[in-house]
Amino acid sequence: MQKIIYILTLLSLSFTISAQNSDKIKMNKFVDDLLNKMTLEEKIGQTVLYTSGYDVITGPTVDPNYKEYLKKGMVGGIFNGVGADYTRSLQKIAVEETRLGIPLLFGYDVIHGYKTIFPMPLAESCSWDLDAIENSARIASKEATAEGINWIFAPMVDIARDARWGRIVEGAGEDVYWGSLVAAARIRGIQGKDLKDRERAMACVKHFAAYGASMAGRDYNTVDVSLVELWNTYLPPFKAALYAGSATIMTAFNDLNGIPATANKYLLKDILIDKWKFDGFVVSDYTSVNEMIPHGYARDEKHSAELSMNAGLDMDMQGGVFMKYLKELIAEGKVLEKDVTLAARKILIKKYELGLFEDPYRYSDSKREKTDIMTAEHKEAARDMARKSFVLLKNDNQVLPLTSGKKIALIGPMIKDKREIIGSWSAMGDRTNVPVSIYEGMVEAVGEHNLLYAKGCDIESDDTSGFEEAVKTASQADIVVVSVGEFHNMTGENNSRAGLDLPGVQLQLLKKLKETGKPIVMVLMSGRPMTITWENAHLDAILDVWFPGTMGGAAIADVLTGKYNPSGKLTVTFPQVVGQIPLFYNHKSTGRPFDASTNYGSRYWDVSNDPLYPFGYGLSYTTFEYADMKLSSETITKNSPLKISVKVSNTGKYDGEEVVQLYTRDVIGSITRPVKELKGYSKIFLKAGESRIVDFTLTVDDLRFYNADLEYVYEIGDFSVFVGGNSQKTLEGKFTLK
Ligand code: GLC
Numbered sequence: 001m002q003k004i005i006y007i008l009t010l011l012s013l014s015f016t017i018s019a020q021n022s023d024k025i026k027m028n029k030f031v032d033d034l035l036n037k038m039t040l041e042e043k044i045g046q047t048v049l050y051t052s053g054y055d056v057i058t059g060p061t062v063d064p065n066y067k068e069y070l071k072k073g074m075v076g077g078i079f080n081g082v083g084a085d086y087t088r089s090l091q092k093i094a095v096e097e098t099r100l101g102i103p104l105l106f107g108y109d110v111i112h113g114y115k116t117i118f119p120m121p122l123a124e125s126c127s128w129d130l131d132a133i134e135n136s137a138r139i140a141s142k143e144a145t146a147e148g149i150n151w152i153f154a155p156m157v158d159i160a161r162d163a164r165w166g167r168i169v170e171g172a173g174e175d176v177y178w179g180s181l182v183a184a185a186r187i188r189g190i191q192g193k194d195l196k197d198r199e200r201a202m203a204c205v206k207h208f209a210a211y212g213a214s215m216a217g218r219d220y221n222t223v224d225v226s227l228v229e230l231w232n233t234y235l236p237p238f239k240a241a242l243y244a245g246s247a248t249i250m251t252a253f254n255d256l257n258g259i260p261a262t263a264n265k266y267l268l269k270d271i272l273i274d275k276w277k278f279d280g281f282v283v284s285d286y287t288s289v290n291e292m293i294p295h296g297y298a299r300d301e302k303h304s305a306e307l308s309m310n311a312g313l314d315m316d317m318q319g320g321v322f323m324k325y326l327k328e329l330i331a332e333g334k335v336l337e338k339d340v341t342l343a344a345r346k347i348l349i350k351k352y353e354l355g356l357f358e359d360p361y362r363y364s365d366s367k368r369e370k371t372d373i374m375t376a377e378h379k380e381a382a383r384d385m386a387r388k389s390f391v392l393l394k395n396d397n398q399v400l401p402l403t404s405g406k407k408i409a410l411i412g413p414m415i416k417d418k419r420e421i422i423g424s425w426s427a428m429g430d431r432t433n434v435p436v437s438i439y440e441g442m443v444e445a446v447g448e449h450n451l452l453y454a455k456g457c458d459i460e461s462d463d464t465s466g467f468e469e470a471v472k473t474a475s476q477a478d479i480v481v482v483s484v485g486e487f488h489n490m491t492g493e494n495n496s497r498a499g500l501d502l503p504g505v506q507l508q509l510l511k512k513l514k515e516t517g518k519p520i521v522m523v524l525m526s527g528r529p530m531t532i533t534w535e536n537a538h539l540d541a542i543l544d545v546w547f548p549g550t551m552g553g554a555a556i557a558d559v560l561t562g563k564y565n566p567s568g569k570l571t572v573t574f575p576q577v578v579g580q581i582p583l584f585y586n587h588k589s590t591g592r593p594f595d596a597s598t599n600y601g602s603r604y605w606d607v608s609n610d611p612l613y614p615f616g617y618g619l620s621y622t623t624f625e626y627a628d629m630k631l632s633s634e635t636i637t638k639n640s641p642l643k644i645s646v647k648v649s650n651t652g653k654y655d656g657e658e659v660v661q662l663y664t665r666d667v668i669g670s671i672t673r674p675v676k677e678l679k680g681y682s683k684i685f686l687k688a689g690e691s692r693i694v695d696f697t698l699t700v701d702d703l704r705f706y707n708a709d710l711e712y713v714y715e716i717g718d719f720s721v722f723v724g725g726n727s728q729k730t731l732e733g734k735f736t737l738k
Contacts, residue, residue, distance in 0.1 A: 030357065031348045034100065035341060042100060044326045045074040046344040047309075049107065049283060049317045052081030052090070058109060058493075059286030059318055073098035074323055076315065076347050077105030077151065082428060087148025088364035095360045103351060103360035107151040107204070110427050111170060112136070114143035116378040116550055117422040117429035119389040120491075120527055121156065121186075123546030125172035126568040126618070127388035128659040128683050130185045136385050137189025139378050142199040146368035147428070150354050152201045153250060155186035157237035158210070161584040163572065164217025166495030169527030169547075170425065171212065173571030174584045174615060176233050177678045180240035187244035195247065196355040198362055199372070205241035207252035207285060209267055210234040214254060217581065219494045223254040228671060230256075231706035239276060247280045247350050251313065253288050260295050262288040263304070268312030281314040281346035289319040301325065306334045314343035374434075379551055386548040386555030391568040392619040393542040399519045400541045401562025401621055402479065408442070409452045409477035411470050411513065412484045413459045413506070414525045415439050420459070420485070423527060423547030424492030434550060438483055438523065441553030445561045452477050456513075459487055460503040467512050474516045481560065482513060483523040488547055491527025500531040500578050507534060514538055523556060529574040529613075536612060544568075562621065567657035567683070569618035569726065573611045580607065585615035585727040586674040616661050616678075616726035622652030622688060626660075626724055629731040635738050636719075641699045642735055646723045648694050650686035659683045662696045663722040663730065669715055670707050676727055679703075696723070700737060 035043070050066040051057065058080060069075045070093050078090055087106050095101045112118045118136045127133065137155070144152060159179050160168040172182035183205065192200035210230055214221040225234065242249065249272070252261040261267055262284045272278040289308045290301055298304035305321040306329050316322035329335040355362055392400070402408060414420060418435040429435075442451055456470035457463060474480045484506040489495050501507065511534075513520055521541040524530065525548075535542060543566065545556055558564040575583045594609050595601040603609060625648070632643035648660055662680035666673040680696045698721070703714040716737050724730030 027352050042073050043340050043344040046076035046347045047315050048075050048323045049077045049315050050075055051318050052078050054081035054086055061287055071097055077107055079107035082147045084148050084364045084366040084369050088361055091360050103356040105151045106149050107153055108149045109425055110140045110144045110152045111154050111425035113140045114427045115373045116382050117426050118382050118549045119386050120169045120423045120547045122169045123389035125182050125571040126391050128569055129388050132385050134185040134189040137186045139381055141190045141201050143373045145199055145201050145363050146372040148364045150201050150363045152190050153204045155183055156206050157183040157241055158212035159233055160212035161582040162217035163500055163529040164496050165214055166491040169491035175678050176236045179237040183237040183241040184244035187241050187246045195353040202247040204248040204250050205246040206250035208249050210256055211252040211254055217496050219496050220253050223256050231710055242276055242278055248283055250283050250285055253285050255295055260292045260297050263307040263311040265311040283315040284313055284317045286317050287319045289316050289321050309335050314346050382549050383551035383555045386552055387558050387564040389568055390559055390566050391544045391570055392566040393544055393613055395541045395619055402560050406478040408450055409474045409480045411454050411456045412482040414483035414485055420488045421552040422549055423488045436551055436553035438553045438556050441557030445557035456509045457505050464505050471512050474513050474518050480513055480518045480520045485525030529572050531577055533576050565621045565654050565656040569616050569659045573615050574613040576612045577607050583611055586677050588672050589675050614726050614728045620656040622650055622654040622656040624658045624725055625649045625651045626731050629723055629733050631733045635736050637738050638700050641697050644696045644721055645693050647691055649691040650688055653688050655687045657683055657685050660694045665720040667718045
């Protein structure tokens with residue numbers, strides 16, 4: 001019987017493989033036949049991407065003539081245009097009015113939800129729940145494809161270690177291990193298993209590469225990182241996304257070690273093609289081709305088109321330079337026609353895989369607009385993700401969760417807000433009345449009769465006239481919940497800040513409220529780590545809710561009232577002061593690590609080297625204890641992995657979840673190695689009083705890194721291993737790699 005099953009399995013596997021091969025052969029034949037019919041102008045047309053004037057504008061230029069270019073078959077895709085009717089109208093022009101009727105791609109920035117807005121990606125990463133993160137991307141893709149979109153410019157996977165950089169909000173934080181897992185999960189969520197699935201769009205992993213290392217945290221600034229740092233820190237999430245199947249990749253605005261990413265042959269050919277065998281296509285960022293002129297790398301637009309096409313770029317987003325100059329450059333022998341044909345081919349392949357040649361209108365389905373958007377399931381998923389993304393930073397004297405029957409003063413500019421709460425890059429999310437404010441969430445949770453309210457101040461102004469009413473309101477309550485933070489557009493693209501304090505007079509308001517002597521809970525709404533040192537020293541509780549999305553207020557109420565016990569853990573380090581930046585947990589030791597016993601340890605005169613809150617940190621309403629760390633051996637070899645176990649106990653009075661984290665340190669390496677590196681995690685649920693043995697397995701492959709010769713190696717020698725609830729408070733063990 002076993003033999004029959006084995007044979008049947010082999011047969012079905014071979015049928016599957018041969019079916020896939022025949023599909024591939026069919027696709028290649030279709031695309032090659034089409035290419036053979038295409039003129040040079042039509043091939044160039046496929047490499048052109050224009051923004052419509054329909055929706056938001058996400059860059060410095062808009063060419064109103066995109067429809068004219070479209071009618072001439074000179075455009076391969078349109079972005080920033082949504083809706084079944086609108087996309088159908090443009091698709092109709094491409095399919096019915098051009099010579100070959102090649103359908104369009106429709107791209108859009110769906111970064112954390114389309115209509116049902118989820119927490120910002122950085123917030124989602126603090127949930128340490130990959131299934132929830134994948135589901136969030138799946139829902140975003142489902143809603144976007146219900147409104148004509150078949151290409152999503154996400155996920156952003158840039159590792160970021162500088163909270164001044166506004167785009168830190170769009171990624172998964174500072175760690176390469178976790179950032180790589182999140183990148184792959186978001187690709188799975190957006191694309192699913194088959195691009196022909198009408199509910200899934202093509203993904204576009206971005207921004208390639210090292211954009212998060214923008215100098216001084218100022219967006220669009222220069223990036224200068226060593227190749228070892230590029231390979232060990234900034235490239236792995238891109239590799240993870242591409243190996244998870246990302247159909248496309250977007251180049252970054254920055255220059256990388258002197259060469260703009262958009263024309264960086266090392267990135268686009270040596271790495272993407274030669275090493276990673278990427279078979280999708282590469283799109284520039286918004287006019288990043290043209291911007292090689294101000295970079296001082298291209299003489300003019302024609303030169304920028306030559307440089308980027310020859311470096312491996314396939315599609316020009318909004319620059320118009322491929323459309324204008326490629327034919328001329330080919331005639332002059334500066335660009336090879338075969339490269340343009342190859343670029344067009346890659347784009348046509350993706351259109352074929354999306355099913356656009358079978359049915360160009362498959363995503364422009366007005367029926368789905370009515371059934372697949374803002375459903376109860378989607379809103380519940382957004383509320384659940386928001387709850388999981390919140391990080392409890394402080395909770396002295398267990399002031400949280402709020403006890404019922406108490407009079408609660410809700411104070412601050414974020415309490416009744418419905419705009420900031422959905423953050424930046426909020427696609428087609430409603431910005432006026434649909435989002436649930438904190439006030440509305442709390443009314444639903446505890447009843448309006450238990451609530452008092454005062455705005456107190458604006459997010460950013462010097463107007464303190466609201467303080468008196470706020471203080472009076474606070475004095476009438478048993479406990480004060482004050483919600484402060486940043487504008488949604490103080491993070492996101494080109495929204496960097498040189499200081500990370502609360503804007504305006506919000507801190508002054510907090511100090512006034514502190515004088516009332518009432519217990520104060522701060523609900524922080526922002527897109528980055530903030531230097532909330534006074535707040536940490538003087539307030540009773542701090543809950544970081546980031547920008548929690550459409551259901552944010554409901555989720556905040558769920559946590560404040562104890563309906564959900566917070567479980568989020570930071571994926572970015574909070575500095576004490578901005579002067580410490582860049583500050584991250586997996587730093588190098590240096591030759592003079594800080595040592596209080598000597599004057600010659602790396603330090604500042606005016607502040608300790610410690611973060612305000614470390615990577616991996618987050619409190620719960622209960623407490624967890626770690627004990628009995630055990631290693632299966634003192635050594636690890638290629639053939640014998642190492643098992644690490646630890647006993648985790650819930651020693652408090654609430655059931656709760658804990659993210660158990662596993663770190664290693666390669667003590668001596670052929671290059672200096674970080675003092676800690678995340679190598680595993682396990683999010684567990686423990687009932688009050690419950691204990692559990694948590695097991696991890698390490699293999700030598702988990703200990704690989706890129707050495708000075710950029711070889712991906714592990715090295716014999718001593719290692720430390722750490723397990724704990726954050727990157728600073730851990731149990732430690734030692735082993736040797738032999
Ligand atoms: C923007 C962003 C990029 C986005 C693109 C299209 O400038 O850098 O993330 O996908 O343009 O809107």
